[in-house]
Amino acid sequence: MSKEDRQMLDEARKHFIYSLAETMDLYGVTPSIGRLYATMFFQDRPMNLDEMRKSLGMSKTSMSTGVRKLMEIDMVKKVWQKGVRKDLYEAEKDFYETFVDFFCAKWQQEVNLNEQAVAKTKASLLSLLENPNISEAVKEEAHRDLKKMQEAESYYIWLQELLLQCKSGKIFEWLPKPTLKR
Template sequence: MNHIDGISSEQDLVIQKARKRIIESIGNNMDLYSVSQSTGHLYGLLLFQEKPMTLDEMGKAMEMSKTSMSTGVRTLVDLKMVNKVWEKGSRKDLYEVESDWFQTFADFFGLKWRKALEVNLLALTKSKNEFRKLNEQFPDNVSLQAVLKGDLDKIDAAIHYYKWLDRLIDSFESGDIFKLVPKDLPSEES
């Protein structure tokens, strides 16, 4: 990271040390977002920039190749954690952190859980239909009926859960979640 103009070397050292601690922490915890540690460090680097950065600038700051930076940035853009921005006079792509962390989480939650929900609901529905057909084919088999009833009860409970989860994901995607749990935005006094 570069020296900040207008402050002493000692002040700059404290700032850089504190920023590095945060960047390391972000990198270490980005696995929650299925993101590598180095991509998390990239996110942390972008977080503390006053202006958008190019892939070359990121590569130089992190001492990594442009290819690695490109892969990391693409991951962060796909997760809506970083935005590609346009700047007059620049021919290179520029990137900056999405400033609304609340929306970043909501977007990520929606992307990841929607996919899991759809896969699981499909499996549950398919299995439920197979069990119903088996149930209809062998109505007199008491042992089979008992097993199928138990499994169908479990499948129904799971389907109810996934329907609830679908509504929860809808609330994240629509922003309604923030009516239930308002964003805690910093005040002037913070």
């Protein structure tokens, strides 16, 4: 491929790379790591850190940090190739798989964090209600708060079910992946 052809191809890809980087920023992934993922996405072969650094003009340390972050959220995986000594990495190209992995991890964190908070809050509220020295006004508020905690619990049960449906792939029975027209 000529240098001019390569430049035209890179220019065509640039719009998607920057758009994807900005989109990932919405979900807490820095734009530079988003650009790294998008650059790897267009590769038809695994890349090593030196190739990534050269492609993006960033330091090897930044590439290593970025790859580690992308591996944590299952958007990049380490691969092995016979005869290659350097670590190689490949981007997950299935956006559906990436969506499920990324959001399930975030939703699971939310469920874990908030289920504990709901349980502790309920225990504190029930303790208040059992205290004979607490005013009726506070007890009324505590009853209302308990109802709110039950509603929150209901949501986290629903979210846990959504997680299971996503992880199992059953979500795609309810909301099928579109068929590509070629």
